[in-house]
Amino acid sequence: MSQSQPANRREDLRLITGRGRYTADVNLTGQLHAAFLRADRAHAQIVSINAEPALRQPGVVAVFTGADAIDAGYTQFPNLMSFAGRNGAQILKPERPVLATTAVRYVGETIAMVVAESALAAQDAIDAIEIDYRDLSAVVTVTDALAAGAPQLHENVPGNLCFEWETGDARAVEEAFAKAAHITRLKVLTTRVAPSPLEPRGSLVSYDAASESYDIYTPSQGMMMLRKQFAMLTGVPEEKLRVHTNDVGGSFGQRSGVYPEHGALMIAAKKLGRPVKWVGSRADGFMSDAHGRGIEIAGQLALDSAGEFIAARYDFLCDMGAYLTPTGSISHLRNPATLMTGVYKIPALYGAFKVVLTNTVPIAAYRGAGRPDIAYAIERLVDRAADELKIERSELRRRNFIPADAFPYKTPTVGVYEPSDFAGCLEQALTTADWRGFEARRVAAKGRGKLRGIGLSTIIEATGAGVFPKDQVAIEVDAAGKLTVYTVSMSSGQGHETTFTSVVADTLGLPHAMVTLRECDPARELIGNHTGGSRSMAGVGSVCKVAADKLIEQAKPLAAEELELEPSQVDYAGGEFKSRDGEKTISFVQLAQKLAGRDPHPMNTLAEATVGSTWPNGCHIAEVEIDPDTGVTEIASYVAVDDCGTVINHQIVEGQVHGGVTQGAGQMFQEEVIYDRASGQLLTGSFMDYGMPRAGLVRDINVGDHPVPSKLNAIGAKGVGESGCTASLPALANAMTDALRPAGVGHLDMPYTPSKVWHSIQAAKINPSK
Amino acid sequence: MTKIELTVNGTKHSREVEDRTLLVDVLRDQLRLTGTHIGCDTSQCGCCTVHIDGRAVKSCTVLAVQADGTDIVTIEGLSNGDQLHPVQQSFTDCHALQCGFCTPGMIMAISAFLKDNPQPTDEEIYHGLEGNLCRCTGYINIVKAVKRSAELMK
Numbered sequence: 001m002s003q004s005q006p007a008n009r010r011e012d013l014r015l016i017t018g019r020g021r022y023t024a025d026v027n028l029t030g031q032l033h034a035a036f037l038r039a040d041r042a043h044a045q046i047v048s049i050n051a052e053p054a055l056r057q058p059g060v061v062a063v064f065t066g067a068d069a070i071d072a073g074y075t076q077f078p079n080l081m082s083f084a085g086r087n088g089a090q091i092l093k094p095e096r097p098v099l100a101t102t103a104v105r106y107v108g109e110t111i112a113m114v115v116a117e118s119a120l121a122a123q124d125a126i127d128a129i130e131i132d133y134r135d136l137s138a139v140v141t142v143t144d145a146l147a148a149g150a151p152q153l154h155e156n157v158p159g160n161l162c163f164e165w166e167t168g169d170a171r172a173v174e175e176a177f178a179k180a181a182h183i184t185r186l187k188v189l190t191t192r193v194a195p196s197p198l199e200p201r202g203s204l205v206s207y208d209a210a211s212e213s214y215d216i217y218t219p220s221q222g223m224m225m226l227r228k229q230f231a232m233l234t235g236v237p238e239e240k241l242r243v244h245t246n247d248v249g250g251s252f253g254q255r256s257g258v259y260p261e262h263g264a265l266m267i268a269a270k271k272l273g274r275p276v277k278w279v280g281s282r283a284d285g286f287m288s289d290a291h292g293r294g295i296e297i298a299g300q301l302a303l304d305s306a307g308e309f310i311a312a313r314y315d316f317l318c319d320m321g322a323y324l325t326p327t328g329s330i331s332h333l334r335n336p337a338t339l340m341t342g343v344y345k346i347p348a349l350y351g352a353f354k355v356v357l358t359n360t361v362p363i364a365a366y367r368g369a370g371r372p373d374i375a376y377a378i379e380r381l382v383d384r385a386a387d388e389l390k391i392e393r394s395e396l397r398r399r400n401f402i403p404a405d406a407f408p409y410k411t412p413t414v415g416v417y418e419p420s421d422f423a424g425c426l427e428q429a430l431t432t433a434d435w436r437g438f439e440a441r442r443v444a445a446k447g448r449g450k451l452r453g454i455g456l457s458t459i460i461e462a463t464g465a466g467v468f469p470k471d472q473v474a475i476e477v478d479a480a481g482k483l484t485v486y487t488v489s490m491s492s493g494q495g496h497e498t499t500f501t502s503v504v505a506d507t508l509g510l511p512h513a514m515v516t517l518r519e520c521d522p523a524r525e526l527i528g529n530h531t532g533g534s535r536s537m538a539g540v541g542s543v544c545k546v547a548a549d550k551l552i553e554q555a556k557p558l559a560a561e562e563l564e565l566e567p568s569q570v571d572y573a574g575g576e577f578k579s580r581d582g583e584k585t586i587s588f589v590q591l592a593q594k595l596a597g598r599d600p601h602p603m604n605t606l607a608e609a610t611v612g613s614t615w616p617n618g619c620h621i622a623e624v625e626i627d628p629d630t631g632v633t634e635i636a637s638y639v640a641v642d643d644c645g646t647v648i649n650h651q652i653v654e655g656q657v658h659g660g661v662t663q664g665a666g667q668m669f670q671e672e673v674i675y676d677r678a679s680g681q682l683l684t685g686s687f688m689d690y691g692m693p694r695a696g697l698v699r700d701i702n703v704g705d706h707p708v709p710s711k712l713n714a715i716g717a718k719g720v721g722e723s724g725c726t727a728s729l730p731a732l733a734n735a736m737t738d739a740l741r742p743a744g745v746g747h748l749d750m751p752y753t754p755s756k757v758w759h760s761i762q763a764a765k766i767n768p769s770k
Numbered sequence: 771m772t773k774i775e776l777t778v779n780g781t782k783h784s785r786e787v788e789d790r791t792l793l794v795d796v797l798r799d800q801l802r803l804t805g806t807h808i809g810c811d812t813s814q815c816g817c818c819t820v821h822i823d824g825r826a827v828k829s830c831t832v833l834a835v836q837a838d839g840t841d842i843v844t845i846e847g848l849s850n851g852d853q854l855h856p857v858q859q860s861f862t863d864c865h866a867l868q869c870g871f872c873t874p875g876m877i878m879a880i881s882a883f884l885k886d887n888p889q890p891t892d893e894e895i896y897h898g899l900e901g902n903l904c905r906c907t908g909y910i911n912i913v914k915a916v917k918r919s920a921e922l923m924k
Binding site for chain 1: 782790798803804805807808809810811812814815817820823844845846848849854858861862863865867868869870871872874877889892893895896899900902903904905906907908909910911913
C-alpha cells in the first residue's frame with residue numbers, strides 16, 4: 001500500500017482552537033446536575049442515612065440512595081471473566097449496588113446522589129446528608145487480605161479470595177526444576193497506579209419516556225462495549241440505549257467499563273424526567289476511577305548448564321480492590337497467562353493466580369493490563385539469572401529467543417505467536433544504544449560521582465482479541481464523491497481520524513481530505529470492538545482496508561455500465577476506473593456523482609472481518625544516571641525498537657511510544673497509589689500527592705521501527721498502544737539494578753523515588769547485599 | 771451576587787456572579803467558551819490556563835470577581851482569524867497533542883511563557899511547563915513545539 005504521510009493530524013485543528021467537544025462540554029435543555037456523597041472511610045456498615053436535610057437545601061430536586069439502587073435492581077456489575085477457576089469454580093462476584101446500601105468498602109464509594117438545579121447547589125447539599133456508620137477494620141494489601149482472621153469484605157467471598165486459577169503444566173515444571181543446573185528466584189510488585197487521563201470522568205443522561213430509551217453522553221473507548229455493559233448492569237435492552245461520545249480526553253483502559261455513576265444517573269433521569277449531568281472532580285477521580293496494575297508476582301526460572309531456560313513458574317497475587325470491575329480480573333489473568341513464556345523458548349511453564357479483594361478502589365485494565373506485569377517479572381528474572389550465572393545479558397536472551405524458524409510458535413500455555421524477529425529487534429536496539437560502548441560511559445559517570453547503569457528488555461504482547469466476534473466498518477459516499485467512514489471503536493488520542501481515513505484514501509488512491517471518520521455514531525448500528533489492548537489499527541484499521549477494497553469491487557460493475565464494458569474489463573487504480581486498454585476512464589468522483597440520485601448511494605459499503613490477537617514485540621534499552629548524594633535519577637538515554645507490524649503513520653506510532661514509555665517511567669520513578677495500612681485512607685488523592693510525570697522526566701526517546709508485517713489482518717499492523725509501558729518497566733528497572741549494583745544495592749521494588757534510592761544506598765554501605 | 775464586566779476575546783460581557791464563582795465557570799458555563807478545560811481541583815494540571823491582561827493564569831484559581839474589569843483571552847481567541855498562533859501551529863506540526871484535553875491550557879501557558887522568555891533553554895522549558903500536566907504525549911513533542919514556537923516567533 002502506498003503510504004503518504006500527512007504532516008498534521010486531521011483532528012488537530014479543532015483541538016488546538018478550543019473546538020473539541022468533550023463530555024463536560026455537552027449540555028441539554030432543562031438539565032439538572034448531580035453530585036455524589038462518597039464514603040469517607042474504607043470499611044463500615046451503614047447504620048442509617050438521613051437525606052431530608054439535603055432535600056431542604058436551595059435548588060435541590062431529589063436525593064437518591066442505595067434504596068433506589070435496590071428498587072431499580074442495579075446491583076450486579078458485569079464481569080467479563082470467561083473461564084472457570086480451580087476445580088471448576090466460577091469467580092465469586094460480590095454484589096455492588098450503584099449506590100451503597102448496607103456497607104461501604106473503599107474510600108470514595110458512592111453512597112448517595114443529590115440532584116439539583118445547579119452543580120454548585122448539588123455539591124453544597126452533599127454535606128447536609130446525615131449518615132451513621134459502624135466502622136469495621138480495613139485491609140488494603142493482598143497479603144493482609146489473605147491473612148488468617150482478616151476482615152471480610154463480602155459474605156460471599158470467604159477469605160477475600162474470589163478466584164483461583166492455574167495454567168500450564170505443574171508437573172512438567174516440577175520435573176524440570178528437579179534437574180535444573182540453576183534456579184533464579186525473584187518476587188516483584190507492579191504497583192497500584194492511577195491512570196489519570198486528564199479529562200475527568202463525567203456523564204449526562206436523558207430519558208425518553210415515550211420510547212423508554214436513554215441517551216447517555218459519556219467518555220468511552222467504544223460504544224458497543226460500553227452499551228453492552230450498561231445493558232448488563234441495568235437490564236435495559238441495548239436497543240433502548242444510545243451512547244454518545246465525541247472527543248475523549250485520554251482513556252488508557254480506565255474508560256472501558258461501566259461505573260456506578262452511570263447507573264445512578266440513569267435512575268435519576270428516568271425518575272425526574274429531565275436530563276441529569278455529572279462532571280467529576282479530580283478528587284472524585286482518584287477515589288473512584290478504576291486504578292491499574294497492583295500485581296505481586298513470585299517468579300522462578302530454571303536453567304540448564306548451558307544457560308538455556310528449561311522451566312518457569314509464577315505465582316500471582318492480583319489485587320482487585322473492593323469489587324470486580326468488568327475488565328480487571330480477566331485481563332490480569334488472561335494476558336499474563338498468554339505471555340508467560342515471553343520471547344523465550346521455555347518448554348515447561350506454570351502459573352498460579354489468586355484474585356484478592358481489598359478495601360481499595362476497584363482495579364481495571366490500565367495500558368497493558370497484565371502485559372507489563374508479566375514482562376516485568378520475566379525480564380527482571382532474566383537479568384538476575386544473567387548476573388548470577390555471569391552470562392552477558394543480551395547473550396542470555398539471544399541464547400533463549402524463540403528462533404525465527406519456530407513460527408508460528410505455539411507456547412506451552414495458550415498463545416500461538418506469529419512470525420517475529422526478536423534477535424533483529426535486539427541487535428537494532430543494541431546498536432542504536434551503543435550497548436557495547438557502555439562501560440566507558442559508566443566509568444566517565446563514576447568520575448563525576450554518579451552511578452550509571454544500562455538495562456534492556458525484550459518483550460512481546462498479545463493485542464486484544466476483542467469481545468465482539470467481528471469488527472464492521474461502513475463507508476458512505478455522498479453526492480460530491482466524498483466518503484464518510486463509520487466505526488464503533490473510539491479514539492481518545494490515538495488519531496483514528498488521521499490513520500483510518502488514510503488507510504481508506506490510500507487504498508482508493510484519493511486525497512486524504514476526501515475521507516472523514518465518524519466514530520460511535522449512535523444512529524449507526526455496527527458490530528465492533530472498543531479501542532483497547534492495542535487493537536484498533538490491527539482490528540478496525542485493517543477492516544477499513546477491507547472496506548475500501550470491497551467498495552472498489554462493488555463499484556466496478558457500476559463503472560462498467562457507465563463505460564459500456566463488461567465488469568471484468570474494468571480495472572481500478574489511482575482514483576480511476578478504466579478499461580483494460582486504458583482507453584475509457586471514469587474517476588471515482590465522477591462515478592459517485594453520476595450515481596448520486598440513487599438512495600442509498602450504490603457505492604456505500606459495509607465490510608467486516610474477524611481479527612484476533614496480533615503479537616507486537618520489541619526491545620527497549622534505558623540508560624540511567626543516579627546521583628548517590630540525593631538519590632535522584634536521570635534517564636540519560638532511551639532507545640525503543642518496536643515491531644508493531646506495518647507502520648501506517650510513524651509520527652503517531654512515535655507518539656504512542658513516547659506516551660507509553662513516559663507512563664512507564666512515571667510508574668517506575670514516582671507514581672504510586674498509597675493507602676494508609678491502618679485506616680485504609682487514601683493518601684494520594686490529588687495531583688499534589690500523586691507523582692504524575694511532568695516535562696523533563698523523559699527527555700528524549702529514540703524510536704525505531706522494526707516491522708515484520710502481520711499476516712493476521714489486511715494491513716499487516718500489529719499494534720503499538722501499550723508497548724511503551726510493557727517494555728519500559730523492565731528496561732528501566734534493569735538499568736536501575738545495573739546502576740545500583742556497584743553501590744551494593746540489590747533488588748528494589750518500584751517506584752525508585754529519590755528517598756528510596758538514597759536510603760538503599762546508605763543501608764548498603766552498612767550491610768551490602770550479596 | 772456581584773456584577774462584573776469582562777472583556778473576553780475582544781467582546782465585552784457583563785454578568786451577575788456569586789462571590790464564590792470561579793472565573794473558569796463563568797467562561798465555560800455562562801459564556802460557553804468550553805475550550806478552557808477543568809482537569810483538577812488543586813491548580814496542578816493547567817488545563818484551565820487563560821490570559822488575563824496578557825499574563826497566563828489558571829482560571830480555576832481566580833474568582834470571577836477578581837477578574838472584574840480585565841481583558842481575557844481564551845484558546846478560542848488566540849488565533850488571528852484563520853491564522854493560527856505560532857504555538858497552535860507548532861503543536862500540530864510537532865504532534866504535540868494526542869487527546870487534546872490539556873492542549874488549550876498548554877498552548878495558553880506556553881504562549882505567555884515565550885513572551886517572558888523568547889529563547890528558553892531546555893531546563894527553562896521544563897520549568898515553564900511545571901504547571902501543566904499531559905498524560906498522553908510524554909511531553910517530548912510538547913518541548914519540541916515550544917522550541918519551534920520560539921523559532922516562529924523570532
